[in-house]
Amino acid sequence: MSTVAINPSLRFTETAAVRRRNRTQLAVKIVFFLMAVLMLIPLVTILAYLFYKASGILSWEFLTTNPRRGMREGGIWSALLGTIYLVVASLCAAGPVGVLAAVYMNEYAKDNWFKRVVNLAVINLAGVPSIVMALFGLGAFVLFAGIGKSILAASLTLAVMTLPVIITTTRESLAAVPMAFREACWNVGATRWQTIRRVVLPNSVSGIMTGFIFEVLRAAGETAPIMFTGAVFYKAIEEGDLFAYGLFDQCMALAMHLFTISTQVPGVKPEVQYGTAAVLLVTCMCINAAAIVLRVYMRSRKKW
């Protein structure tokens, strides 16, 4: 064994420059950490405050009874069920259209002016303010198509508004399927449709489902588009009956109900307001959680 002599000039010495660098390192890290914490604060505060204020009223009864005494008391049943109807109906309309359009755009369309126009339309549709969408819905579905103010008209308006979400997420998940898979299929004489059906679609289902969930999230939280097209101020329905609304009925909706009781009706009990807000928020968070669970599950069985 021989010992190796260490060149003294290479030995580590803590110079002023090194100390300064270390201090900067630490400072930067702390600032970043604080920013990350800052992100948590609003959510945690909102949740804690809402639940503290609403704790007295949150119960099964609150969910399943109609608002009473001019919405100053009682539950949120007709609004909750109305929101579910709107969301499901809008998904039924936007889902198939969005997915099929996305498949066409990603799998069939050549890169020409038509594809670019549709692309541009999708992007711009995503940027249209929801109040403008509401006026469009009023004009197109309620008046022009003659559907009248109804769940159908409102959910079609929501569908138009949320279409870009579905198209974009579906296209992304289709594009995530490697090109080599398609080429391998084409090489053995599979048609485009056989390739899409057997290989591309089965492997992008998780992305498409995530898109659906985001659509639901968006639709559940909107107020403006349904305000002129089908949502009403107040409506009592059969309590506990899941089929209390028809497609051509008008309905109440959670987000709009919250708006109404906080600004339009004097003398509403505060816990009714906080309770409604809490239910809306928790519903959205549950939907979001479902999306996360779905994604984790799908990732665990990723096939390549």
Add this chain to the structure above:
Amino acid sequence: MMLEKKIEVRDLRLSYGPKEVIHGISFEIYRNEILGVIGPAQSAKTSLLRCINRTIEFTANARMSGTIKVDGEDVNKVKNVYELRRKIGMVAPLPVGLPLSIYENVAFAPRTAGMGNKAELDALVEKCLRQSALWDEVKDRLDSLGTKLSGGQQQRLTIARALSHQPEILCLDEFSIAIDPVTTMRIEDVLKELRSHMTIILVTNLVQQARRLARRTMFLWNGEIIELDDNEVIFSDKAKDKRTYEYVNGIFG
């Protein structure tokens, strides 16, 4: 040897956008021969194969002119392009296991062609996997995912898939870059057997592989045929073009 033309290429030109990559080449491939294709990168070897089975049309900006005839039929005028593609087995340089089971990977092509009989499919899958020297390694787990196989196994799976639609022509595009030498030799033995009833285009970076397997070899460079002749000529000092001699002997460039 009977010299029946299997593939006939006349004045083939191919461009991607404004850039021409194949500059008017003509050659023919005879029935049941192995044609070696050698040449450095960017010499349009892969593009040439994609012209033959017309998958080149999936590349948006590709434009092809000239004629390619398979069995005397112009590929650009065939009625059923899917039938044409099934006539040609194609193996890409990088292994592609489809995200399906091993069994379904091989059964994919026959199924798309409409074969539904289980017994027939079973027999075909086994035959193809045996031909690609993969059967013994996977016979107990045909249900597991093809994408989870090792790179070398996936490449043999790709070869099995290329054989699964019982093609008359087999295009191998550098099939051995992901496989170890022992397996490569086993597949080369298979190719020697297939030669009796299949026309094979062997694109390869291994000059010696072309020398071992092919009857004739084509030296492609920058989208032009520098030389195409019998192996005895190409791999000897009788090669007509100095560049061929240099490339074959590793002193090119």
